[in-house]
Amino acid sequence: MGDTSRSDGGGEAGESAPSAEEVRTTAEESLVRKLRTRSLSVSEARLVLKGHGLAADAIEDVIDDFMRRGYLDDAVLAELLVTAGVERKGQGRVALSRALAQRGIPREVIDAALDELPDDDAERALEFARTKARSMSRLDPDAALRRLVGQLSRRGYAGSVAMNAAKTALREASFGSGVSGVRFVDSD
Structure with missing residues (x-):
């Protein structure tokens, strides 16, 4: 053997x-x-x-x-990614464009997908900023503004859009917090 x-x-x-x-x-x-x-x-x-x-x-x-x-279609994939980026992640156009480019989607397909988006970056940025502003109520106003603008910028919103949304959201959040709005005035 x-x-x-x-x-x-x-x-x-x-x-x-x-x-x-x-x-x-x-x-x-x-x-x-x-x-x-x-x-x-x-x-x-x-x-x-x-x-x-x-x-x-x-x-x-x-x-x-x-x-x-129909297993591969860059246009359909781009639409899906744009929808997910906007609805679930609150991303702006810059972040969406970057994400699509990283996936190897051609520029003309990216542009076509982004053209389908309504031009409401400012509204979406403000909506996101409002949700985050509440949690920043205990921070120094300047620190809260810096953090919120940073978060919006990382999500792909332009600088001016991020700044305006952050200021508005923080102003709204501070209006309803802590202060009762009642003032006592001397009647003398």
């Missing part, structure tokens, strides 16, 4: 490099798995396929096939 664990000559016999079709199938399956968990841009999908060693022409074939099937 000899050693049968290495009867194939060290594991090299029977092993060959995968065929181009096997590489493509593996890459497509990987892309589908990623698409099940998260929407990808065309650029991100290319990176996934490239990571599997797929040839450039095969990558474009897979991308075209997935786009034709």
Whole structure:
């Protein structure tokens, strides 16, 4: 009874490099798995396929096939990300544009998605500032203003929009807090 664990000559016999079709199938399956968990841009999908060693022409074939099937669509993805950024994160145009660009979405698609937004950055900034201003009532007014403007700026609101929203929200928050509004005046 000899050693049968290495009867194939060290594991090299029977092993060959995968065929181009096997590489493509593996890459497509990987892309589908990623698409099940998260929407990808065309650029991100290319990176996934490239990571599997797929040839450039095969990558474009897979991308075209997935786009034709509706699995990849930068315009739809941009609309979804803009909606999520506005409704859930309260982001401004600058932050939205940056987030879309980081996902590899082309500039013309980004511009089209942002053009669909109503021009209400000031209203959205004020709404966000109002929710945060209440928690800053105990801070020094200058510190509260700096913090609130910083938060708005990080969310992608322009400097003047952030400053106006922060001042308005802090003014409104201080109006209703602590002070009763009753004044006693000497009647002499």
